[in-house]
Amino acid sequence: MHLLEGRHHIVVPCSPGVAPFLTRELRALKMPIIEERSTSITTKGDFASALKLNLNLRTGQRVLWRLASFKASDPDQLYEKLMPLAWEEMVAADGYFSVTSVVDNPTIRDNRFANLRVKDAIVDRIRRICGRRPDSGPRRDRLVFYLFWQQDDVKIYLDTSGPTLAQRDYRLDPGKAPLRETLAAALIMASGWNGSKNFINPMCGSGTLAIEAALIAQKRIPGLLRQEYSFQSLAGFKNMELLEMRAAAAREARPDRKIRLIASDIDPAMIKVAKENAVRAEVADVIEFITCDFAETPIPEGGGVLLCNPEYGHRLGDVEELRLTYRRLGDFLKKSATGYEAFIFSGNRSLLKEVGLRADRRWSFDNGGIACDLDAFPLYKGSREKK
Ligand SMILES: C[S@@+](CC[C@H](N)C(=O)[O-])C[C@H]1O[C@@H](n2cnc3c(N)ncnc32)[C@H](O)[C@@H]1O
Numbered sequence: 001m002h003l004l005e006g007r008h009h010i011v012v013p014c015s016p017g018v019a020p021f022l023t024r025e026l027r028a029l030k031m032p033i034i035e036e037r038s039t040s041i042t043t044k045g046d047f048a049s050a051l052k053l054n055l056n057l058r059t060g061q062r063v064l065w066r067l068a069s070f071k072a073s074d075p076d077q078l079y080e081k082l083m084p085l086a087w088e089e090m091v092a093a094d095g096y097f098s099v100t101s102v103v104d105n106p107t108i109r110d111n112r113f114a115n116l117r118v119k120d121a122i123v124d125r126i127r128r129i130c131g132r133r134p135d136s137g138p139r140r141d142r143l144v145f146y147l148f149w150q151q152d153d154v155k156i157y158l159d160t161s162g163p164t165l166a167q168r169d170y171r172l173d174p175g176k177a178p179l180r181e182t183l184a185a186a187l188i189m190a191s192g193w194n195g196s197k198n199f200i201n202p203m204c205g206s207g208t209l210a211i212e213a214a215l216i217a218q219k220r221i222p223g224l225l226r227q228e229y230s231f232q233s234l235a236g237f238k239n240m241e242l243l244e245m246r247a248a249a250a251r252e253a254r255p256d257r258k259i260r261l262i263a264s265d266i267d268p269a270m271i272k273v274a275k276e277n278a279v280r281a282e283v284a285d286v287i288e289f290i291t292c293d294f295a296e297t298p299i300p301e302g303g304g305v306l307l308c309n310p311e312y313g314h315r316l317g318d319v320e321e322l323r324l325t326y327r328r329l330g331d332f333l334k335k336s337a338t339g340y341e342a343f344i345f346s347g348n349r350s351l352l353k354e355v356g357l358r359a360d361r362r363w364s365f366d367n368g369g370i371a372c373d374l375d376a377f378p379l380y381k382g383s384r385e386k387k
Contacts (some may be wrong), residue, residue, distance in 0.1 A: 001087055003067050003085060004047045007044055008067075008371040009066040010045055010049070010050050010066065011157065012040060012053065012063055012065060013040040013064070013183070016038055018059050018138055018183065019036060019038055019040075020094070021186040022041050022057070022060050023036060023041055025057055025058065025189075026057075026293075032045075034246040036077075045371055047065065053215055055223025055242075055245055055246070056221045056222070056223060058189075059182050059189070061161075061164050062162075062164060063160045064146055064158070064167075065158045066157050067157060068081075069154065069377050072093065072149070075107060079121045081157065082126055089235065091134045092236075093131070094134065095135070095233065095364065096135045096136065098145065099118045099145035100144060101118070101149065102147070102148050103149045103150075105150070119337075123136065131224055143156065143210075144230055145159070160230055162230030162233075164221065166180040168222045169280070171208065172277070179345075180367075181208055184208040186365070187345055187376050191307055191374075197259055197302065197303055197304035198259050198302055201262065201263045202265075203310050204263035204270070204281040209275075209307055210278070211281045211287070217261070219248045220282075220283075225280075225282070261287045261301075262291040263289050263290070264296070267291075295332040299336050299340065303338065306340045307331075307342075307344075308343075308344055311325075313348070319351065327354045328370070330356040333377060337379050338379050339380060340379050342357075343376050343377070346375075356374075357379075359375035
């Protein structure tokens, strides 16, 4: 049984709120949607499409290739059913792998025991066939196998990504309260921005929103930046296919656009960090970085999207001070951003009310365990008068 041949289920986990944008990305890549859940989308395809998803997806967390699905009621059955799988096709006898799991089975009190049985099956089979055994341990930057075991239902996956796909390799310095790159991409997709108009990002912090926007505008996929994926550790993996995919993606990229991308922050240290990140993302030449109070951010003619992620504080004192910031932000939008659509991403609804504009749309997300909203405020000429 060849585990990497034929069409398999592919599961792409995502953070809460991101699923509709991940679905949109999968459809654009011509992948079928088999199942939509709030924190994962299942599609189906061959192994080349799993590689393609790793390189292309902006909003997914990882790409899980289903190896097998079967019934097992206890750890011994689990071991017995994993043994016949051709693990030696994936793990070199002198290779390394780790096992992780989500388990809800009455015979398992500690997931580590389930992980151990998976590891035993892999190691015992490879030792029997190859005469020596691979190493295993906690490192997640080589081969990773995922066990999902709910009651009697077992699904075992190869995590083809390794470290989360949010890691694009450009943000070495994350700054103060950075957005995950996958969430930043989802916020931009929610705003409807597609690179044809201006993009303004006051309070840019480490620059994640502006950098992701620049990458979207240039049609540069994350796989042109990130160099390492777990699938490269597969036994006998040939880099040729990956290189060809990257070369084809590089030909699709469009560096020139007649739009302006402006990112500003009051903290010069953050602007320095954002610029360094943009250099690594190879988009520093298309983003104008400015150190200023958000209210001084230049808003060019022509309209577009203004998207910002102000602090939302958790201590009361901070929140009181932030009320003023949000009020000033509302005034700035009303006065200076006519012709734009403004989007504010915040983890504090009462602060969002201080903006003093009525949101016409809202999306809810999770940002590192904090429920956050993205509110849309249309500021088109005459829109306020109409209301
Ligand atoms: C939550 S962080 C933004 C994080 C950013 N989205 C990222 O991914 O790194 C908010 C930023 O607003 C900036 N800021 C706070 N008050 C400001 C003001 N009055 N004018 C401009 N920027 C301000 C802070 O320096 C901080 O970098």
